Amino acid sequence: MIGDRTTPGRVIRSVLPAEVEQVVALHARARATYYPDGVPQDGTDWLAAWRNAxxxxxxxxxxxxxxxxxxxxxSFRTPEDAPRDVVKLYQFHVDPGRWRSGVGGALHAACVEEWRADGRRTAVLDVHVDNRRAQDFYRRQRWEPAPARPGDHHLRMRLALPAE
Structure with missing residues (x-):
């Protein structure tokens, strides 16, 4: 496990359970930016989902x-039915008011550092097809799109994590 990462004015660390409401609020603000018709109300209890995560x-x-x-x-973990050296990035959000400030790049670098230290060789994620900003961000971080799945609302992406 990698320890806290601190730079002047910025700390990267594990989320504390007491911070779950801040997490849910940030998640909602970020998701609202990439759904053109508004965030779908699919019945998900995001407070419970984040508490579980x-x-x-x-x-x-x-x-x-x-x-x-x-x-x-x-948020990341080994996906169901995947080898131990694969990690899935389930959620990755930056407060829209902090886009293009280096927050996303610093957080992504911290994730990659932790994945490599944990022996991961491949990372995967699903990004909403309408979320072009996120897709561009991931491409800049060297993620590559996987073959499209017809009718899916998400694009699957992969990142090779070679040992350093």
């Missing part, structure tokens, strides 16, 4: 904190 023994949730406020977060 924070307490899973097989997963991690990292956050970026600036001035005492969570401005970025990433």
């Amino acid at each position: 924070l307490t899973r023994p097989d997963g991690r949730v990292l956050c970026v904190v600036e001035a005492g406020r969570i401005v970025g977060l990433a």
